[in-house]
Structures are given as structure tokens and as C-alpha cells.
Amino acid sequence: GAVVSQHPSRVICKSGTSVKIECRSLDFQATTMFWYRQFPKQSLMLMATSNEGSKATYEQGVEKDKFLINHASLTLSTLTVTSAHPEDSSFYICSAREVGQGKNTEAFFGQGTRLTVV
Amino acid sequence: DAKTTQPPSMDCAEGRAANLPCNHSTISGNEYVYWYRQIHSQGPQYIIHGLKNNETNEMASLIITEDRKSSTLILPHATLRDTAVYYCIVRVVGSWGKLQFGAGTQVVVTP
Numbered sequence: 001g002a003v004v005s006q007h008p009s010r011v012i013c014k015s016g017t018s019v020k021i022e023c024r025s026l027d028f029q030a031t032t033m034f035w036y037r038q039f040p041k042q043s044l045m046l047m048a049t050s051n052e053g054s055k056a057t058y059e060q061g062v063e064k065d066k067f068l069i070n071h072a073s074l075t076l077s078t079l080t081v082t083s084a085h086p087e088d089s090s091f092y093i094c095s096a097r098e099v100g101q102g103k104n105t106e107a108f109f110g111q112g113t114r115l116t117v118v
Numbered sequence: 119d120a121k122t123t124q125p126p127s128m129d130c131a132e133g134r135a136a137n138l139p140c141n142h143s144t145i146s147g148n149e150y151v152y153w154y155r156q157i158h159s160q161g162p163q164y165i166i167h168g169l170k171n172n173e174t175n176e177m178a179s180l181i182i183t184e185d186r187k188s189s190t191l192i193l194p195h196a197t198l199r200d201t202a203v204y205y206c207i208v209r210v211v212g213s214w215g216k217l218q219f220g221a222g223t224q225v226v227v228t229p
Contacts, residue, residue: 004161006161034216034217036219043219043220044156044162044219045219046216046217046219049216091159093161093162094161095161095217106152106164107164107217109154109162109163109164110161111160111161112159112160112161
């Protein structure tokens with residue numbers, strides 16, 4: 001399957017600071033990317049959907065000003081957690097798929113980023 | 119998208135077939151059935167998907183009932199590395215493609 005790479009895999013930051021997580025598609029054009037959050041012993045919760053060059057669409061209850069998503073190119077999307085607090089500590093996972101021009105791929109997932117806010 | 123129901127957990131002996139059920143009684147005609155799995159602390163991995171015909175690939179087989187209200191994922195020869203949470207998801211064809219995950223089934227393969 002296609003490869004989606006997330007960076008960093010693990011990050012610890014101080015409360016009040018911002019953290020940026022990168023998600024890259026390595027061998028396909030990610031026209032659509034998704035960001036999920038997963039708390040311990042829970043399932044993945046979709047946070048937002050972004051299409052290249054457009055503003056992200058956030059799921060209900062997700063603060064768009066706190067979780068900034070940029071999808072400026074067909075191979076890179078970033079999630080910035082602004083003014084992070086301990087309750088933002090979670091496992092963040094991105095997913096990407098290529099849609100259009102005869103392609104409609106499955107959703108491929110990154111390896112996830114473990115964020116710990118202290 | 120239709121909701122799915124899966125058993126919370128199941129055990130399987132190494133080398134035996136693992137049959138994972140999924141109920142999706144409210145599935146619509148334009149919704150596919152997808153299976154993903156998540157090994158601990160990793161991102162989900164795509165396994166297989168189908169609309170109404172049975173499907174098979176190198177990882178698993180997917181059996182969908184004729185009325186499409188339920189399906190079974192079959193891992194033919196389970197290994198210890200198949201221990202994971204398995205998610206059954208239904209998604210509308212041609213939609214944005216966003217996948218909404220339920221609780222899944224925790225599968226533990228034992229020696």
C-alpha cells in the first residue's frame with residue numbers, strides 16, 4: 001500500500017506552547033487528508049478533513065482555532081496544536097487518500113504522533 | 119454512514135482461522151464495508167473492502183451476507199502479529215472518504 005509518514009512520532013511540550021505535526025504522502029498525491037485523535041483505550045475520533053488548497057472542515061466539537069490545519073501541497077498537511085494543555089495529550093493520526101483523475105485510493109494512515117503536554 | 123456493531127473482544131489460537139463478525143443492519147445500497155486493523159500504538163492498516171461480493175486478498179477474506187446486513191472478516195491462519203484491534207466501517211461510495219471508527223474488536227492471538 002501507499003506510504004504516509006508522520007513526524008514527529010513522539011513529542012513532549014510544555015503547557016502553553018504550540019506543537020506542529022507533519023503528515024506526508026510519500027508515493028502518491030494526497031488530495032484529501034484526515035486528522036484523528038485517539039485517547040488511551042478509546043477508538044479514533046475524526047477531527048477534520050482537508051482538501052489540498054482549501055480550508056479544512058472540522059468535526060463538531062473540534063476547535064478550529066486550537067487545531068490549525070494546513071494542506072498547502074499534495075504531499076504535505078500539518079496539524080498545529082496551539083497553546084497546548086495537558087488535556088490535549090493524545091495520539092494524533094493522519095490519513096490520506098488520492099481522489100480524482102481516475103484515481104480513488106483507499107485511506108492510508110500515518111504511524112501516529114504521541115503528544116504529551118506537561 | 120451506517121453504524122456497525124462488533125464484539126468487543128475475541129481470542130484466537132495461532133495457526134487457526136479467525137472469524138470476525140460485524141453487523142451493519144442499516145447499511146445502504148451505496149455503502150461499502152471496510153476493514154482496518156490497528157496494532158498497539160500504530161496507525162490503522164487497511165485490510166480489505168467490499169460492496170456485495172465476497173472478496174479475498176493476501177491478508178484476509180471478506181464474506182458479506184446476501185442481504186448485506188452483516189459481514190465476516192476471515193484471517194485464514196492467524197499469527198501472533200495479527201493481535202490488534204479490528205475495525206469494521208461502512209462508507210458511502212464517492213463520499214469524501216472519511217472513515218468513522220467504532221470501538222472495534224480486540225483480537226488476541228495466543229500461542
